[in-house]
Amino acid sequence: MQHKPQKRHKALQPLSREHHQGLLLSWKIKTGFSKDIAPERIRTYANWFFKTHLIPHFEMEETHIFTILEEEHELIKKALADHKHIKGLFAETEDHAITLSKIEEALEQHIRFEERVLFPEIQKIATEAQMLQIEKIHQTEDFKDNLEDVFWK
Numbered sequence: 140m141q142h143k144p145q146k147r148h149k150a151l152q153p154l155s156r157e158h159h160q161g162l163l164l165s166w167k168i169k170t171g172f173s174k175d176i177a178p179e180r181i182r183t184y185a186n187w188f189f190k191t192h193l194i195p196h197f198e199m200e201e202t203h204i205f206t207i208l209e210e211e212h213e214l215i216k217k218a219l220a221d222h223k224h225i226k227g228l229f230a231e232t233e234d235h236a237i238t239l240s241k242i243e244e245a246l247e248q249h250i251r252f253e254e255r256v257l258f259p260e261i262q263k264i265a266t267e268a269q270m271l272q273i274e275k276i277h278q279t280e281d282f283k284d285n286l287e288d289v290f291w292k
Contacts, residue, residue, distance in 0.1 A: 148262050150270040153279040154204065155258070157196050158250045160282050164188050165250075168243040170291040178235035180290050185242060187285045189229045197222045200253075203276055207265045214257050221249040 147155050164185065171181040201222065205215050225245050231238045 147258065148265075148270055150273040150277075151204075151258055151262065153277055154196070154200065155254065156279065156282075157192065158254055160188075160192060161196075161246055161250050165243045165247040167291040168239050172236075172239075174290070176290040178239055180288055181239055182235045184285060184288060184290065185239060186229065191285070192282075193225070193229075197226075199277055203273055204261060207261050207269055214260055218249075218253065218257055221245070221252065225249060 168181055168185065171178075201219065205218060208215050225242065228238060228242045228245060
């Protein structure tokens with residue numbers, strides 16, 4: 140099934156760019172596995188990405204984006220449950236290969252959900268004042284990658 144790219148409101152575009160980086164993390168995990176990279180190496184990168192990029196991203200969404208819809212809205216409940224699940228996966232310390240596979244899958248599914256379902260709904264509901272507030276709070280920063288171990292190349 141082909142998905143048509145969504146026209147994203149300017150205020151949400153930085154979050155969509157961050158989503159792109161999250162999808163690249165999923166790709167890097169898959170690529171690492173396909174190259175038989177030690178799961179510990181992949182996990183080191185994934186943990187760095189989680190602390191540096193995902194945690195601030197989740198906090199921004201939970202504090203400023205999700206609040207546009209009601210707390211009891213089913214899409215918000217799902218998004219918050221996804222965040223909790225992904226955080227839980229990063230807290231796992233046992234089998235790195237299994238955990239990384241779960242992270243890769245959960246992250247990709249979550250990002251697709253936000254981009255295809257949640258963000259379009261938020262765009263429909265949000266007032267222009269709310270979008271301007273998001274724009275003020277969340278400025279685009281250039282993505283700075285951790286290139287100490289580029290196992291995916």
